[in-house]
Amino acid sequence: MHGPAMSGWLLVALCVATGAYCLLRMRSGSEQARRAAGGEALMGFGMAAMAVPAAAAAPSSWGWAVFAAVFGAAALRALWLARTDVHHLHHLVGSAAMVYMAVTMAPAGPHGGHAMHTAGGVPLVTGALLAYFAVYVLRAGVRLMPAQAGSGAGGSGGADWGARPELALACRLSMGLGMLAMLVTL
Template sequence: MHGPASPGWLLVALCAATGAYCLLRMRSSNETQRRAAGDEALMGFGMAAMAVPGSAFTPPAWVWPAYAVVFGGAALRALWVARSGTHHLHHLVGAAAMVYMAVVMTASPTAGHAHGASGVPLLTGGLLLYFAAYVLVSGVRLLPVAGAAGSVPAWGDRPELARACRLSMGIGMLAMLLTI
């Protein structure tokens, strides 16, 4: 993505760590939890790869269309799964945002790592608003609830850690959209 190298590497680390934890969450005994974790792992690792600073690595031209295809497939899967519940719509928006950023990077004169590439301002603004609201709501959901004590679930089933991962990916998406 665009921008200075230090914040770019921090974003790469955040997204890669989130993707790695989501892989751990795929070991959950809850099938719904496993599927969501798989979608989120793909998003985390894809965001980490896309956020590598251009000063460190300039990917070949075919990488951005490949991202668009992979996340287009993820968006279609999220759309298909959303038939059974609206909680999958966030995955659809996230995958569509990744497709949008990959298309913008494809259209950029230097394969997306130079300053000056830009997307459609209205679409970028809409995605920024969506992810800003998502981050705020996700942050509120992390606040402790009085009297919510009980047995400690396994690592893959910890809802507060899953929410923290979603929050960090939302923040990462905001950062990436700001650089478009």
């Protein structure tokens, strides 16, 4: 990722924490919920790897191809799973965005310049992805707000950490914010 190193490292930390919590979520819930958590864990760790500041560890020329292949496979899987669960359409868009960013940031040739990066990718695609994730983040943020002011936000104090829907939503919100931050740097 390009941009200030401190914000890159903060994004890496956020994405690693989110991915780790999604792995924890894979231990509880229904099969469908575990699948969704697995897709989100992959997205969190993949975003963390892509967000490492270029000054610290610039991926090799084939590293971007690996990102594109992994997230291309994740996009195909999300497309397949979207037949039965509409939530996987969001995973499809997220995986496609990761492929787009990997292709956009890939070195142009032997000189290692970023061909499309200097132009910021395709402005229409970048703008559409920014708009999608901005709306997604706003919707997730609204859904995190308590339904009633006096409803008591405590819930069940001893509940399994993997079965806390508000934490899963906060995870999704974090990854949406991370995706926005990564898209802005294109």
